[in-house]
Amino acid sequence: MFQNLFDDVKRMNKRQFLYQVLSFGMIVSSALMIWKGLMVVTGSESPIVVVLSGSMEPAFHRGDLLFLTNYKEEPVRVGEIVVFKVEGRDIPIVHRVLKLHEKVNGTVKFLTKGDNNSVDDRGLYAPGQLWLTKKDVVGRARGFLPYVGMVTIYMNEYPKFKVSEKQNT
Amino acid sequence: MHSVLTRGNAILAYTLSVLAALTFCCFISTVFIDYRAKATMNTVKVVVKNVPDYSASREKNDLGFLTFDLQTDLTHLFNWNVKQLFLYLTAEYSTPTNKLNQVVLWDKIILRGENAVLDFKNMNTKYYFWDDGNGLKGNPNVTLTLSWNIIPNAGLLPSIFAFGQHVFRFPSEYTTSRV
Numbered sequence: 452m453f454q455n456l457f458d459d460v461k462r463m464n465k466r467q468f469l470y471q472v473l474s475f476g477m478i479v480s481s482a483l484m485i486w487k488g489l490m491v492v493t494g495s496e497s498p499i500v501v502v503l504s505g506s507m508e509p510a511f512h513r514g515d516l517l518f519l520t521n522y523k524e525e526p527v528r529v530g531e532i533v534v535f536k537v538e539g540r541d542i543p544i545v546h547r548v549l550k551l552h553e554k555v556n557g558t559v560k561f562l563t564k565g566d567n568n569s570v571d572d573r574g575l576y577a578p579g580q581l582w583l584t585k586k587d588v589v590g591r592a593r594g595f596l597p598y599v600g601m602v603t604i605y606m607n608e609y610p611k612f613k614v615s616e617k618q619n620t
Numbered sequence: 621m622h623s624v625l626t627r628g629n630a631i632l633a634y635t636l637s638v639l640a641a642l643t644f645c646c647f648i649s650t651v652f653i654d655y656r657a658k659a660t661m662n663t664v665k666v667v668v669k670n671v672p673d674y675s676a677s678r679e680k681n682d683l684g685f686l687t688f689d690l691q692t693d694l695t696h697l698f699n700w701n702v703k704q705l706f707l708y709l710t711a712e713y714s715t716p717t718n719k720l721n722q723v724v725l726w727d728k729i730i731l732r733g734e735n736a737v738l739d740f741k742n743m744n745t746k747y748y749f750w751d752d753g754n755g756l757k758g759n760p761n762v763t764l765t766l767s768w769n770i771i772p773n774a775g776l777l778p779s780i781f782a783f784g785q786h787v788f789r790f791p792s793e794y795t796t797s798r799v
Contacts, residue, residue, distance in 0.1 A: 509731060510704055510771040529722035530708050530767055530779055547706075547769075552752040553720040560752075566706065566729065573675065581676050596643070596774050 495521035495590035500534055501600030502545055506565030507532070514601035517545065519590025527551065527559055527585065532592035535563065538577040543589050546572055552582075560584055647775040650701040659692035659766045659782035661709070664742050666788055667795045668756045675750075682756035684711075684749035684790060686725070687742045692766065692782065694736040704771040705730045707738075709745075713762040715755025723749055725764075758792035 460468065489498040498519055502511045511517070519534055527533065529548050536543050546563040549571055553559045560582035564571040573581060667685045672678055694705060708727040714720060725745040730736050749756075756762075766782040 509729065510706065528779075529710050529724055530706075530769055532769070532777065549724045549747065550750075551720070551722040552718045554717070555719045566727075592777055594776055595772060 493518075493520040493590070494523065495519045497534075497543075497589055500543065500545065500590075501603055503542060503604070504544075504565075506567050507545055507547070508567045510566055511545065511595070512597070514598055514604050516596040516599045517592045518594035518596070520593050521588060521590040525591075526553075527561060527588065527591070529561075533563060533583075534589045534592065535583055535587045536589055537575060537587070538580070540575075544572070544575065545592065558584070643774045646701050646773060650699060650772065650775060653699065655697050655768075655770055655778060655780045657692065657694055657697060657782060659690065659784050661691075661764055661766060661784065661786045662689040663687070663764065663786060663788045664689060666790060668790045669796075670754065670757070670794045673750055680754075682751040682754050684751070684756050685745075685795075686749065686788075687744055688726075688740070688764065688786075690738055690740045690743065690766065692738050694730065694738070694768070697768075697770070698732050698736065701772045701775055702732060702770055703773050704732065705736070706769040706771060708767055708769075710765050710767060711749060711762055712765065713755070713759055715751065715753060715759065717753045717755060721752065721755070723747070723751075725749055756790050757794060758790060760789045761787060762790065763787050 463471070486498075490496060492498075500517050500519060502513060502515045502517060505513060517532075517534070527548060529551050531548050532545060533548055534543050534545050544563075546565045546568075548561050549564040551559060551561040561584075562571055562573070562582060576583070664687045665685070669683045669685070670680050671683050673681045673683070688709070690709070694707075697705060706727065706729055708724050711723045711725055712721065725747055726743065727746060728738075764786040766784075767779055768782070769777060769779045771777065
């Protein structure tokens, strides 16, 4: 299969080859533009996330897709599903806000809990951390699409699957 | 020309686009539905204590205890694009330290097909009613509201407040007996 591919490339003249390279570049750059554009529109550093754990079941299962927004002027309120980062953990967590205290000067601290967990998230936070604040929040869940993120989970868990997929195409 | 692979590819691509179109129709058919409903709630017993919060700062904080009644019928909220309702009962109040406090006291998951007619009498709260400080004793204006977060099969995740709320006050003396 690879041999065929290189034969094709050899048969092309310079212009055809350049055209192939350019159209490949177009695909990559438009994907990047869409992602960065979504970041601007939603205000969130990662506007689409894949649910990786079962802590919000039966609402969200592993492999479901969430669309996030993170507008500064929209206040965080109890009952919202927030995606937040915790120091020392590289994977963001998707949980629901359980308690919230807002001071007069606007500083907010809140506590989260997964729907499927029996206790709140204090055990998941960094040692000594009791509350989350606005700077920990990556986004608030606004939209939901089931199953679609399963592809990325499979790719991450079985790198062989990723390789074989590449060879097939 | 038409190998198994190309046929398989065509079938897969067609299936995926049909599924995507159907999912979008499912989403668009329920976007504009009004999911509000009535709920009545009431508090039965309200008590406040002042005890150390070992789950947080270990300082003495106000801890409220209450039992509540709740009646509502949410059956009509369910349609083909509502997988689950997440109900939560929130206490909202303000104190000298914080201008806004929201504490979820109780929540419940109702999946489609389950009983959505609720009639609770003298229910205990599911979560502790800790204040961030000592703002519960004698607090004259604590509002109980019921809200629900709609989890669709595919689509938006709206949070809706129920019509109807209940305002109560905490007693102006701490209870020292066991509750």
